[in-house]
Amino acid sequence: IPVIFSSPNKIAVIEIDGMITNWKSNQNILFGSTVTGAEDIEKIIEQIIKSRLYKGAVIRVNSSGGSMLGADRIYQAIEKLKENKIVVYTSIGNIAASGGYLVALNSDKIFCNEIGITGSIGVYSIYKNNERLNKLLSIESTVIKTGKYMDMLSTNRKLTKEEKVMLKKYQQNHYKHFTRLVKENRGFTNQETQAVAQGQIFTGKQAKELKLVDELG
Numbered sequence: 001i002p003v004i005f006s007s008p009n010k011i012a013v014i015e016i017d018g019m020i021t022n023w024k025s026n027q028n029i030l031f032g033s034t035v036t037g038a039e040d041i042e043k044i045i046e047q048i049i050k051s052r053l054y055k056g057a058v059i060r061v062n063s064s065g066g067s068m069l070g071a072d073r074i075y076q077a078i079e080k081l082k083e084n085k086i087v088v089y090t091s092i093g094n095i096a097a098s099g100g101y102l103v104a105l106n107s108d109k110i111f112c113n114e115i116g117i118t119g120s121i122g123v124y125s126i127y128k129n130n131e132r133l134n135k136l137l138s139i140e141s142t143v144i145k146t147g148k149y150m151d152m153l154s155t156n157r158k159l160t161k162e163e164k165v166m167l168k169k170y171q172q173n174h175y176k177h178f179t180r181l182v183k184e185n186r187g188f189t190n191q192e193t194q195a196v197a198q199g200q201i202f203t204g205k206q207a208k209e210l211k212l213v214d215e216l217g
């Protein structure tokens with residue numbers, strides 16, 4: 001049907017399902033896992049705005065988080081919907097934790113099931129250290145680098161004390177950004193923000209009592 005015959009009162013439903021990444025969305029058919037890419041969500045939102053056919057959007061979140069950068073990109077994209085006078089509601093499915101909660105923060109309203117899981121306002125990093133395994137298998141590696149920290153997250157050695165300090169500072173900066181968004185969007189004080197942050201998770205019912213979500217349903 002030509003666009004000129006389309007209704008100008010549409011409501012978009014945008015799925016944020018599975019792990020959030022900074023790149024494209026994909027689905028593992030073999031294991032049934034789904035990944036939501038910030039790059040694809042940005043494109044979808046651009047299309048919604050350009051069409052001028054949508055008055056509202058429902059962000060359906062079922063994600064335990066993932067990339068902090070990816071989640072923040074989706075957050076910024078959702079902000080563009082609101083700037084274009086599109087009302088945004090978030091519906092939390094089974095779980096919207098960590099980055100999954102971050103993408104919901106700037107919605108006009110957040111809805112959650114009583115037994116849904118949300119929160120997990122925090123940041124963590126994981127890296128593998130295969131040093132002992134390499135020794136066991138007699139695997140040797142040679143690193144040629146152009147800077148002191150170029151191999152900082154190499155799986156072939158442990159982090160130095162200095163590198164651990166650097167990584168913690170990096171995490172702290174991201175944590176401050178996350179908690180600032182919680183404070184601004186939920187109208188919390190610093191004390192109220194820290195009371196619900198630090199990686200804690202809550203049921204939907206608890207989240208409603210703590211004002212992390214607006215309505216149950």
